[in-house]
Amino acid sequence: MAKGITTRASDYSKWYLDVIDAADLAEHSAVRGCMVIKPNGYALWENIQSQLDAMFKETGHQNAYFPLFIPESFMKKEAEHVEGFAPECAVVTHGGGKELEEKLYVRPTSETIIWSTYKKWIQSYRDLPILINQWANVVRWEMRTRLFLRTLEFLWQEGHTAHATRQEAVAETKLMIDVYRRFAEEYLAAPVFVGVKTAAERFAGALDTYCIEAMMQDKKALQAGTSHFLGQNFAKAFDVTFQDENGALEHVWATSWGVSTRLIGALIMTHSDDNGLVIPPRLAPIKVVLVPIWKDESQRAMMVEATDRLTKGWKGRIAFKVDDREQYRPGFKFNEWEKRGVPLRVELGPKDLESNQVILVRRDTGEKIAAPQEGLLEKIEQLLEEIQSALYQRARVFRDANTFEEDDFQAFQKLIEEPGGFFWVHWCGQAACEATFQETSKATIRLIPIDGSKEQKAAALFAASRRPLEYWWQNLISRIALILQPCGVRRIL
């Protein structure tokens, strides 16, 4: 069937790499831990970028660009931030053949360089809010890497906003995690849980880290995006103050939020199958591929001409490709475009020409549909939307079927190993208990839900569990943690 692609069942990690290879998305570079994103992979990123960028603009943000290099002294200003990032930073010590007076960190994230700049931009409440995003590359010296999921250098966007009040900053943090949720659901076709991280998993320097967590086909979690409420930590570290309406001097409130090329990893692991990549139509660089079929030279000319006629007027309306290469037979082409995840294939052969029809083949289901040539573009557009929503539904059903509630810790320890999945469980809010969870079950707390959907249940479960009241974290008293299997690929920030 799919030559060269390891099945998911036999070796999931190998399958993941095989899919990337088969779809020609990326490859390892000469530099350890760094990847080359090839045209097919980059086209996906460009589509992700343009959609997200539009969503950022809609919510009032503007793009800007800050330097790759950050003076060491900046990195060291915010205590938690230093501690969190120092171990994984690349540091430049020489420039122009001379040792630098002050070392320069290659940005692992840009809070420090940005807040040192915001200090100059902000004097009055009239200067706020500042709503800026930047598309950039960052470097984090990870010990183990996997293509798209964790590499030393990766591409991302990082939003950095400044506000006059706590409420406004919190609202911004929530707004942006909701933008990410919408993007994941409507474009990646990936259902996500939204919540906040525990203190242990929080961004270094944040008061709260909101996240979206998606379930991959191996039932493990992938952190797909984070949005941080930074409080006044960076404003204090960089002494960024403003005068309010009453003339009082106050520190500015901050947020930051980001998603990265890891989303491509999420896309692969959410939808792809043993035949290769599956791309949700809305993000597909090529949405339809047309394969004319012929037996001899004269037929070839006829079929290519028919294909041209059929696609007349499609340009600018839909991203399509006609594969009329002579050196490959149809079967080869079918397979090639399947591996590459093109959502829909149109076959057009002599028989179809006679009966004024085409054969449509869905990448997600493999279903073949005979359709009239009349009104083909409309039919295709409709099918693409169907595929988009079918992919979401399929992923949703899979996730829900593998998400459980469990009251009993002993039972949970067994279930997390087999069958695995996501588990809503009790957590008292104490770091010590979180550590125990992780040590004894190899599970991590992925998030604490914020949408209130679990609160009733939590209260009930809490009563039933008879745990001492003081173990509950006051702010989160009715929340339950989402816990799941440990995953080598669990965070983006």
Place this chain on the structure above:
RNA sequence: CGGGGCGUAGCGCAGUCCGGUUAGCGCGCCUGGUUCGGGACCAGGAAGUCGGAGGUUCAAAUCCUCUCGCCCCGACCA
């Protein structure tokens, strides 16, 4: 940094233990022909500092020493 594995054609590998023709095989690539509704076939062809350096030897991909790099497992991971 610890444990294990691997560097031979673009890719995947055999050959290395036990030194000895012109270093092979599959895929891919190039040329020509026949094919073409689910990964075509035939014929011909191009392509290699055997990771690097040094040594042993009449002779090294093969033996010895050093060295570089990569992969997997662990440690690490806001």
